[in-house]
Amino acid sequence: MTSAPEPAAPGPARLAYLGPEGTFTHAAALALGERGTPEPLATVTEVYDAVASGFASTGVVAIESSVEGYVVPSLDAIVAARDVVAVDEVALDISFDAFTHPDATELTEVCAHPHGLAQCAAWIAERGLKPVPASSNAAACRDVEPHQVALGPSLCGDLYGLRTLATAVQDFAGGRTRFLALTRRDVAQAELAAARGAGAVGSWRTMLAITPHVTGPGVLARITAAFGERGVNMSSLITRPLKAQEGTYVFVVTLDGAPWEPHVRTLLEQLLEAGDSLKTLGVFPDRTSSDAVFDDSRVPVASVQRGASPDEAARGLLW
Amino acid sequence: MTSAPEPAAPGPARLAYLGPEGTFTHAAALALGERGTPEPLATVTEVYDAVASGFASTGVVAIESSVEGYVVPSLDAIVAARDVVAVDEVALDISFDAFTHPDATELTEVCAHPHGLAQCAAWIAERGLKPVPASSNAAACRDVEPHQVALGPSLCGDLYGLRTLATAVQDFAGGRTRFLALTRRDVAQAELAAARGAGAVGSWRTMLAITPHVTGPGVLARITAAFGERGVNMSSLITRPLKAQEGTYVFVVTLDGAPWEPHVRTLLEQLLEAGDSLKTLGVFPDRTSSDAVFDDSRVPVASVQRGASPDEAARGLLW
Numbered sequence: 001m002t003s004a005p006e007p008a009a010p011g012p013a014r015l016a017y018l019g020p021e022g023t024f025t026h027a028a029a030l031a032l033g034e035r036g037t038p039e040p041l042a043t044v045t046e047v048y049d050a051v052a053s054g055f056a057s058t059g060v061v062a063i064e065s066s067v068e069g070y071v072v073p074s075l076d077a078i079v080a081a082r083d084v085v086a087v088d089e090v091a092l093d094i095s096f097d098a099f100t101h102p103d104a105t106e107l108t109e110v111c112a113h114p115h116g117l118a119q120c121a122a123w124i125a126e127r128g129l130k131p132v133p134a135s136s137n138a139a140a141c142r143d144v145e146p147h148q149v150a151l152g153p154s155l156c157g158d159l160y161g162l163r164t165l166a167t168a169v170q171d172f173a174g175g176r177t178r179f180l181a182l183t184r185r186d187v188a189q190a191e192l193a194a195a196r197g198a199g200a201v202g203s204w205r206t207m208l209a210i211t212p213h214v215t216g217p218g219v220l221a222r223i224t225a226a227f228g229e230r231g232v233n234m235s236s237l238i239t240r241p242l243k244a245q246e247g248t249y250v251f252v253v254t255l256d257g258a259p260w261e262p263h264v265r266t267l268l269e270q271l272l273e274a275g276d277s278l279k280t281l282g283v284f285p286d287r288t289s290s291d292a293v294f295d296d297s298r299v300p301v302a303s304v305q306r307g308a309s310p311d312e313a314a315r316g317l318l319w
Numbered sequence: 320m321t322s323a324p325e326p327a328a329p330g331p332a333r334l335a336y337l338g339p340e341g342t343f344t345h346a347a348a349l350a351l352g353e354r355g356t357p358e359p360l361a362t363v364t365e366v367y368d369a370v371a372s373g374f375a376s377t378g379v380v381a382i383e384s385s386v387e388g389y390v391v392p393s394l395d396a397i398v399a400a401r402d403v404v405a406v407d408e409v410a411l412d413i414s415f416d417a418f419t420h421p422d423a424t425e426l427t428e429v430c431a432h433p434h435g436l437a438q439c440a441a442w443i444a445e446r447g448l449k450p451v452p453a454s455s456n457a458a459a460c461r462d463v464e465p466h467q468v469a470l471g472p473s474l475c476g477d478l479y480g481l482r483t484l485a486t487a488v489q490d491f492a493g494g495r496t497r498f499l500a501l502t503r504r505d506v507a508q509a510e511l512a513a514a515r516g517a518g519a520v521g522s523w524r525t526m527l528a529i530t531p532h533v534t535g536p537g538v539l540a541r542i543t544a545a546f547g548e549r550g551v552n553m554s555s556l557i558t559r560p561l562k563a564q565e566g567t568y569v570f571v572v573t574l575d576g577a578p579w580e581p582h583v584r585t586l587l588e589q590l591l592e593a594g595d596s597l598k599t600l601g602v603f604p605d606r607t608s609s610d611a612v613f614d615d616s617r618v619p620v621a622s623v624q625r626g627a628s629p630d631e632a633a634r635g636l637l638w
Contacts, residue, residue: 066560072388073437082621085637114433114452118392133433133452185621185634192637206637211618220553224543234539239555241385242618250619259638268636277622280637299530299561300569302401302504303596315504317587318404318511318525318599319578 014039016047016056022138022156024094028179029060031090035181044077051182052083059084059182065094065115066176070238078180078281079209079240079250085188086207086282088181096120096137096170097154099162101146111140112151120151123169180282192283196260204258205235207282208268210251211242213275223251223271230267232257258283333358335366335375341457341475343413347498348379350409354500363396370501371402378403378501384413384434385495389557397499397600398528398559398569404507405526405601407500415439415456415489416473418481420465430459431470439470442488499601511602515579523577524554526601527587529570530561532594542570542590549586551576577602 017029019040029038035058041047050056061074063086078086096116100107110117110129117124117131124131129149134140137152141160144150149165157164183191195201212219220239227234236254257264259280271278299305304316313319336348338359348357354377360366369375380393382405397405415435419426429436429448436443436450443450448468453459456471460479463469468484476483502510514520531538539558546553555573576583578599590597618624623635632638 069391069394069557069559070388075388079619114454131454133454135433135450135452185637189634189637209619209622211622213618220556221543221547224540225547228540228544236558237539238388238557240388259636265638268638272623272625272627275625277618277624279619279622279635283637299532299596300398300528300598303528303530303598304591305596306591306594308591315508316598317578318504318508318602319584319587 013037013058014050014056015058015060016041016050017060018044018047018062020136020138020142022141022152022159023136024092024153024177025060025062025179026138027153027155028062028090028092028177031092032058032060032088032181035088044074048077048081048084048182051184052081054184057183057187060179061182062177063089063180064178064236072240074180075238075240075252078182078207079252079279083185084182085185085280086180086284087183087188087191088284089178089205089282089287090181091176091178091287094119094170094175094177095154095168096151097157097167098123098165098169099141099144099150099152099157099160100165101144101148102161102163103146104163105146107149108147109145110149110151111144113137113140116140116151119170119172119175122171123166181284188283192258195285196258201285203256203286204261205284205286206255206257206259206264206280208253208255208259209279209281210253210271211277211279212249212251213277215248219249220251222274223276226267226270226274227253227255230263230270232264232267252281256286332356332377333369333375334377334379335360335369336379337363337366337381339455339457339461341460341471341478342455343411343472343496344379344381344498345457346472346474347381347409347411347496350411351377351379351407351500354407363393367396367400367403367501370503371400373503376502376506379498380501381496382408382499383497383555391559393499394557394559394571397501397526398571398598402504403501404504404599405499405603406502406507406510407603408497408524408601408606409500410495410497410606413438413489413494413496414473414487415470416476416486417442417484417488418460418463418469418471418476418479419484420463420467421480421482422465423482424465426468427466428464429468429470430463432456432459435459435470438489438491438494441490442485500603507602511577514604515577520604522575522605523580524603524605525574525576525578525583525599527572527574527578528598528600529572529590530596530598531568531570532596534567539570541593542595545586545589545593546572546574549582549589551583551586571600575605 013036015036047059051059111132116137140150141152141156233256239249242248332355334355366378370378430451435456459469460471460475552575558568561567
């Protein structure tokens with residue numbers, strides 16, 4: 001792969017994703033099929049390089065799981081990318097099937113990515129299988145041995161000619177992973193301008209990296225207060241340490257709105273004026289549902305609520 | 320391991336940590352040696368169970384890395400724990416050495432935990448070694464084969480009788496991991512009361528789980544505004560989805576102060592009054608240095624700063 005930008009090859013557009021074939025990222029790439037023909041690459045870095053160089057018009061990477069949180073290497077890659085931003089997102093239900101080799105013997109081991117092993121821990125423990133980490137769930141399925149169970153997306157069964165031992169073996173139903181569609185920054189500028197002109201997108205979400213230059217107490221309060229003053233809602237915020245700089249952070253924020261909307265633009269100008277460095281990491285149509293219903297039974301056990309007795313409060317809060 | 324609480328065994332106190340021997344967590348346990356004799360256990364769950372049951376007086380788990388962010392399974396475990404809280408923390412420099420088998424042959428593979436492989440990616444790429452994931456760096460060192468390089472903490476060399484091929488092979492110098500010392504909640508209440516009485520701790524940090532019952536726009540702004548009003552500084556905030564509940568979150572906050580200090584207590588009362596569920600996850604002496612100096616060269620490339628030209632700003636911010 002060359003590092004200098006070069007035009008996309010003629011013919012159908014390429015959609016680069018983190019392979020091998022059969023990953024959940026492959027399933028996300030198929031869901032974004034109108035953007036190009038899926039092509040597996042070996043590393044997140046290669047996906048970013050393919051987009052930056054024009055080898056692929058679009059890249060697909062996982063960014064956040066409802067069970068495991070942000071995919072940190074992927075988050076760090078988009079924060080560090082010079083020429084690549086997100087222009088769309090797709091969320092998939094994450095469901096694991098358990099597969100075996102066509103010539104299976106006695107089953108003693110279970111193979112999957114460490115995240116897959118964690119998400120199916122109860123099913124694994126029940127069967128007394130020894131967990132064996134793999135570089136991806138798809139690799140686990142592709143390379144499954146006769147004494148192993150492999151865990152992966154349902155598309156792995158046909159793809160690798162495996163037997164399906166059980167379906168939906170994850171501990172929690174309803175886990176979802178969010179994937180980003182990446183393009184070159186200049187392509188994104190043109191695509192977003194066209195979408196604004198067409199007026200077809202009702203509401204947007206923006207992913208933003210804020211690097212404060214003055215660190216220490218009060219930085220986070222100043223930034224969140226600025227969002228409050230301008231009426232811009234954050235749907236997610238994560239602090240990431242700057243590499244090898246203990247005590248200094250970049251804040252990665254997902255906000256409701258687009259950078260060109262007046263209240264968002266005013267907020268960004270205010271943060272720049274305060275001395276922060278800013279970088280828009282992505283702008284995409286808002287596809288989140290706003291009908292989440294709160295389920296009391298999900299509150300962490302031993303939490304304290306209004307009306308707790310003094311003893312309960314002292315025990316729960318350690319005050 | 321029994322699940323019912325039972326008193327600690329007579330003799331020296333046990334300090335349970337996530338094994339096997341030779342992990343960075345083992346090194347952290349040795350650094351907390353005055354709390355007991357290190358004893359390796361197989362899973363984070365077993366460490367929590369050992370502390371909850373009284374089998375061990377203290378547990379040690381990794382919680383946050385300056386390179387990889389929060390250790391999500393560990394974070395979820397402390398959020399979910401009924402009877403276990405943190406009472407101390409220790410931060411270690413993370414440096415990887417490269418080891419080989421005493422009877423090494425031609426070296427074609429490199430074995431480590433996926434996080435270890437990620438942190439040494441440049442060194443691995445330079446040597447053209449094939450990455451092989453392991454369940455831990457210590458397991459990689461213990462089980463290294465003659466054609467493999469294993470990456471791990473320096474204590475693995477002596478522990479497993481290996482040759483040291485190279486030292487400090489990580490991409491970024493200065494990576495640090497933070498570990499928590501865990502005790503039973505009732506033991507923590509007594510230990511903290513004694514420490515307050517003795518007055519030996521100058522300043523504290525508190526780790527808190529806040530579960531808002533009303534979700535949607537403005538929740539994060541309301542909570543951070545409450546911190547601002549009461550003058551309580553957050554040094555870290557992360558949003559974690561409630562299991563299998565898309566759109567609902569628990570906020571895990573680290574704040575400067577102790578829950579019994581009047582301004583912190585007033586803040587907690589205000590959040591309870593607003594209907595949030597709260598749970599103190601840990602209270603520990605503040606050992607962070609406040610002399611972090613900001614290094615401009617660490618700002619993410621392509622960020623926009625005050626004074627940028629209109630074109631630079633449009634490109635960087637997509638507005």
